[in-house]
Amino acid sequence: MFNEARSKIHGVGLGLKRELIPQIQAAFGDKTIANISFVEIAPENWIEIGGKAAKQLDWFVERYPIVCHGLCLSLGGLAPLDTDFLNQVKKFLQQYQIPLYTEHLSYSTDGYKGKQGYLYDLLPIPFTEEAVHYVAKRIRQTQDTLGQRIAIENASFYVQAPMSTMDELTFIKAVLTEADCLLHLDINNIYVNSVNFGFDAHEFLRGIPGERIVYAHMAGHFQQAPDLLIDTHGTDVIDPVWDLLAEAYQLFGAFPTCLERDNNIPPLPQLMREVNKIADLQHLSNS
Amino acid sequence: MTKNIPSFQQFQLAFTAHIRDPVHQPRPKNVLAERMDVYKEIVFNNLFESVSACFPVAQKVIGKRTWLKLIRGFFREHSSSTPVFRKIPEEFLAYLSNINLLAPKSIPPYLTSLCHYEWIELLVSTMKGEEYQRYIDAKGDLRRNKPAFTSSMQLLDYEYAVQKISPRYKPKEKISTQLLVYRNVEFAVKFIEINAVTYRLIEILKQEEMNCEQTLTLLASELNQELSETFITFGMDILDDLRNQGVIIGVLRS
Numbered sequence: 001m002f003n004e005a006r007s008k009i010h011g012v013g014l015g016l017k018r019e020l021i022p023q024i025q026a027a028f029g030d031k032t033i034a035n036i037s038f039v040e041i042a043p044e045n046w047i048e049i050g051g052k053a054a055k056q057l058d059w060f061v062e063r064y065p066i067v068c069h070g071l072c073l074s075l076g077g078l079a080p081l082d083t084d085f086l087n088q089v090k091k092f093l094q095q096y097q098i099p100l101y102t103e104h105l106s107y108s109t110d111g112y113k114g115k116q117g118y119l120y121d122l123l124p125i126p127f128t129e130e131a132v133h134y135v136a137k138r139i140r141q142t143q144d145t146l147g148q149r150i151a152i153e154n155a156s157f158y159v160q161a162p163m164s165t166m167d168e169l170t171f172i173k174a175v176l177t178e179a180d181c182l183l184h185l186d187i188n189n190i191y192v193n194s195v196n197f198g199f200d201a202h203e204f205l206r207g208i209p210g211e212r213i214v215y216a217h218m219a220g221h222f223q224q225a226p227d228l229l230i231d232t233h234g235t236d237v238i239d240p241v242w243d244l245l246a247e248a249y250q251l252f253g254a255f256p257t258c259l260e261r262d263n264n265i266p267p268l269p270q271l272m273r274e275v276n277k278i279a280d281l282q283h284l285s286n287s
Numbered sequence: 288m289t290k291n292i293p294s295f296q297q298f299q300l301a302f303t304a305h306i307r308d309p310v311h312q313p314r315p316k317n318v319l320a321e322r323m324d325v326y327k328e329i330v331f332n333n334l335f336e337s338v339s340a341c342f343p344v345a346q347k348v349i350g351k352r353t354w355l356k357l358i359r360g361f362f363r364e365h366s367s368s369t370p371v372f373r374k375i376p377e378e379f380l381a382y383l384s385n386i387n388l389l390a391p392k393s394i395p396p397y398l399t400s401l402c403h404y405e406w407i408e409l410l411v412s413t414m415k416g417e418e419y420q421r422y423i424d425a426k427g428d429l430r431r432n433k434p435a436f437t438s439s440m441q442l443l444d445y446e447y448a449v450q451k452i453s454p455r456y457k458p459k460e461k462i463s464t465q466l467l468v469y470r471n472v473e474f475a476v477k478f479i480e481i482n483a484v485t486y487r488l489i490e491i492l493k494q495e496e497m498n499c500e501q502t503l504t505l506l507a508s509e510l511n512q513e514l515s516e517t518f519i520t521f522g523m524d525i526l527d528d529l530r531n532q533g534v535i536i537g538v539l540r541s
Contacts (some may be wrong), residue, residue: 042372044370044371044372045372045373047371048371048415049373049413049415050413050414050415050416051412051413051414051416051439051470051474052412052474053413054415055474071370072370073370074370076299077299078292078296078299078300082370085370107299108370110299110300110303110304110307111299111300111303112300112303112304112307112366113366115366116366116368117365117366117367117368118367118368118369118370119303119306119307119330119334119367120330120333120334120337120367120372120375121326121329121330121333123299123302123303123326123330125295125299126294126295126298126299128293128294128295130293130294130295131293131295134293134295158322158325158326159302159318159319159322159323159325159326161295161298161302161315161318162298162315162316162317162318163294163295163298224325225321228321228322228325230325230329
C-alpha cells in the first residue's frame with residue numbers, strides 16, 4: 001500500500017505548546033534544536049484565531065512542516081459528525097498548507113438529555129462489530145469531506161466496555177481496513193493500555209499493520225497504581241516505552257515521530273534530550 | 288431515543304451521563320468504580336481548568352467552594368456546542384446567563400457581568416482582525432470624516448463597576464459603567480473607562496453614516512445642550528485622544 005502521507009514529514013516532531021513558542025523562536029537556527037523537523041498542533045487551539053497567536057502560527061508555518069492532530073472530531077461519538085467544524089478544519093489545512101490531519105480512535109461528545117455536547121476529552125469506544133462499521137463510516141465521511149486520507153491514533157483508556165467482543169488490536173485493524181485510513185501510532189498508549197488491561201505490549205506492536213503508520217507519538221504518563229497508568233503527557237518517557245519505539249523501528253523501519261509534552265512542561269533544552277534520543281534511534285535503525 | 292440505538296451506543300450514553308452527573312446517573316453495569324473514577328476526575332478537571340483560567344477574579348470573589356459548585360453545575364447541565372477550546376468560557380457565560388434567570392442565592396447579581404468582562408479580554412486578544420486598511424486614511428481629518436475604529440474595539444455597558452470588583456470590593460448596588468476594550472498594534476489588550484456621553488458618541492459614530500461634527504451636533508441635541516464651538520471642541524478632544532491611543536486608526540475614505 002502506498003502511504004502517501006508519510007513522505008510529507010520526516011524525522012522528529014514536537015507538539016507545539018504556548019510555553020515552547022518563544023523558546024523555539026529564540027533558538028531557531030541553532031544546532032541545539034536542529035533535530036526538530038516538524039511541529040504538531042491541535043486545530044481546536046488554532047482555528048479562526050487572530051492576534052499574537054495568529055502571528056506566531058505564521059512564523060511556524062514559514063519555517064516548519066506542520067501536522068494537525070485533532071482532539072474533538074469525536075469519530076466514535078453518538079451525534080452526527082460536526083460538519084461545520086470539519087469544513088473549518090479543511091479550510092485551515094488549506095490556508096496553512098498542512099498536509100496531514102490525524103484524530104483519535106475515541107469520542108469526545110455525548111447525547112446527554114437528548115442534547116449533543118462536547119466533553120473535551122477522549123473517551124473509550126466499545127470494541128464491537130457495530131462500532132467498527134459506525135466509526136469506519138465516519139472516518140470515510142471525514143476523508144471524503146477533506147479530500148484526503150486521515151490517520152487515526154490508538155487512544156489510551158481506563159475502562160473496557162463490558163459488551164466488547166474483540167480486543168483493541170483487532171478493533172484497530174478492522175477500522176483501518178474498513179475505512180482504508182492511516183495509522184497514527186501512539187507508542188506510549190500501547191504501553192499504558194497494556195498495563196491497564198494486562199496484555200503484552202510487544203505482542204500488540206508486532207500485530208500492527210506497519211505499512212499504515214504515518215507517524216508516531218512518544219510521551220510520558222503517570223503511574224496511579226501498579227495496574228493503572230494515566231496518560232498525562234506530564235513526565236519524561238520511561239524506558240519500556242523507549243524499548244517499544246526501538247522495536248517498532250526495527251519491525252517497520254524508522255518513521256516520523258513526535259514528542260508530546262502537555263503538562264509540567266520543562267524548558268526546551270530538557271525536552272530536546274528526548275527529541276534527540278528519538279533522532280538517534282531513527283539513525284540507528286536507518287544505518 | 289435510547290431504545291433504538293445499538294448496545295455500544297447505549298453504553299456510551301450511560302458512560303457519559305455518569306461522568307457528568309455521578310450522583311444521579313448510575314455507573315454503567317460491570318465497570319469498575321476505580322476506573323470510572325479516573326474519567327470522572329479527568330474530564331471534569333480538564334473542563335474546570337479551561338473555564339477557570341478565563342475568570343481569575345470571579346472565582347476569588349465568590350470563593351473556591353461556590354466556584355467549584357458552579358462549574359459542577361455547568362458540567363452537569365450544559366451542552367457545549369463548540370469544539371474550539373478557547374470558546375469554552377463563552378459556553379460558560381451562556382450557562383451563567385441562563386441560571387442567573389433563576390437567581391440562585393449563591394450567585395451574586397453582578398457575577399454574570401463580571402464574568403463577561405473577564406471573558407472580553409480573551410475575546411479581544413484572540414479575535415481575528417479585519418484587514419480593510421485600503422479603505423482607511425490613517426492621517427485623514429477627523430472632524431469632517433467618519434472615524435475608523437480598530438476592529439477589536441468592544442464598547443461595553445454594565446450595570447456594575449465590573450472593573451473594580453475584587454474580594455475587597457463586592458458591589459452592593461448598581462453603578463452604570465461604560466468601558467472600552469481594544470487590542471493595540473503590539474497585541475496588548477487595553478481597557479479604558481469612559482462615561483455615558485463618550486459611550487453614546489462612539490455608538491452613534493459606529494451606527495450612523497455621519498462625520499464627527501454631524502455626530503456631535505446630534506449628540507448636543509440629545510443632551511439638550513446648545514451647540515457651540517466649545518461643545519464641538521470638547522467632543523473632538525475626546526476623539527483625538529482615542530486616536531492617540533489607537534482606538535481610532537484613521538478615517539474612512541469617502
